[in-house]
Amino acid sequence: MSLQQGGSERPLLSREQATVRTFHRRGRQVQTNSRLDWTDPFAILRTKWSDVPAGNTRLNTKQLLEISDQDLLHLWAEAKHQATTGENFSVRGWYHTLYTPILRDKTVLDVGSGFGIDGITFAQSGAKITFLDIVDSNLAVCARICELLGVRNVDFCYLKDLSSLSDLGSSYDVMWCQGSLINLPFQLAWSEAQQLLKHLKPRGRWIELAYPRIRWERDGELPFDRWGERTDGGAPWVEWYDLEKLLARLHPSRFDVVLYLEFHNGDFNWFDLVRRDN
Numbered sequence: 040m041s042l043q044q045g046g047s048e049r050p051l052l053s054r055e056q057a058t059v060r061t062f063h064r065r066g067r068q069v070q071t072n073s074r075l076d077w078t079d080p081f082a083i084l085r086t087k088w089s090d091v092p093a094g095n096t097r098l099n100t101k102q103l104l105e106i107s108d109q110d111l112l113h114l115w116a117e118a119k120h121q122a123t124t125g126e127n128f129s130v131r132g133w134y135h136t137l138y139t140p141i142l143r144d145k146t147v148l149d150v151g152s153g154f155g156i157d158g159i160t161f162a163q164s165g166a167k168i169t170f171l172d173i174v175d176s177n178l179a180v181c182a183r184i185c186e187l188l189g190v191r192n193v194d195f196c197y198l199k200d201l202s203s204l205s206d207l208g209s210s211y212d213v214m215w216c217q218g219s220l221i222n223l224p225f226q227l228a229w230s231e232a233q234q235l236l237k238h239l240k241p242r243g244r245w246i247e248l249a250y251p252r253i254r255w256e257r258d259g260e261l262p263f264d265r266w267g268e269r270t271d272g273g274a275p276w277v278e279w280y281d282l283e284k285l286l287a288r289l290h291p292s293r294f295d296v297v298l299y300l301e302f303h304n305g306d307f308n309w310f311d312l313v314r315r316d317n
């Protein structure tokens with residue numbers, strides 16, 4: 040919606056448009072100030088992201104490709120158990136419990152699938168999952184685990200650059216983005232989100248895990264190109280999100296909020312959004 044200024048034909052910016060512009064400006068500003076040259080974002084991100092979350096630790100998927108089938112399956116099962124039970128039920132277990140039945144029979148794009156703790160679990164319960172990642176060894180490990188577990192309703196897409204997305208169908212029910220699109224400057228994340236949105240159905244869901252601003256404040260408001268040293272074992276970029284900022288990243292597509300919450304003492308926040316028809 041754009042507002043008309045009284046007596047003038049000049050349209051004012053809607054709040055959403057203004058927000059997206061502000062974030063774009065900030066994105067450019069931060070990019071300029073970053074120690075890194077973001078001309079090739081995925082090349083920067085690949086320097087870190089073969090190290091993926093695996094329960095209480097991180098594992099390197101290049102190394103995982105070298106181990107036996109039996110050891111790989113054992114590590115995956117152990118990582119999933121650690122990540123979803125006991126103390127960590129309140130990190131990942133709760134949403135596996137909530138979304139496993141919701142995602143059954145749905146087509147889901149797992150954006151930044153990592154070690155597949157979410158994607159493989161949901162595929163085992165009948166979701167049709169496409170694993171998408173910028174690191175090919177992450178995908179190779181997930182493919183091998185699916186094969187070993189006999190999980191067939193899966194597909195894999197290597198995100199070499201944004202043109203790789205053109206091979207995907209346009210009818211995903213769900214974009215599942217767990218801690219992936221917080222890893223690059225806002226403006227670049229906006230560009231990637233715009234490409235992803237071409238593949239999401241009307242009334243499709245955008246479900247994302249991010250880090251809230253309160254965590255960033257608690258950690259001393261580090262520049263985003265330093266914050267990943269604290270949060271993710273040296274990620275080149277980690278940026279906080281709130282609802283306004285996430286909606287701005289999806290703009291001009293419009294979404295309604297199914298669920299928003301901060302959880303685990305403000306370490307994480309959860310966005311479950313449904314796309315408007317128009």
Ligand SMILES: C[S@@+](CC[C@H](N)C(=O)[O-])C[C@H]1O[C@@H](n2cnc3c(N)ncnc32)[C@H](O)[C@@H]1O
Binds near residue numbers: 218
């Ligand atoms: C913090 S890990 C999360 C992995 C997995 N989603 C999970 O919940 O354990 C971030 C993942 O996102 C991937 N990633 C990083 N930047 C990305 C981007 N711009 N687009 C897609 N995937 C990205 C990384 O390769 C890695 O697999």
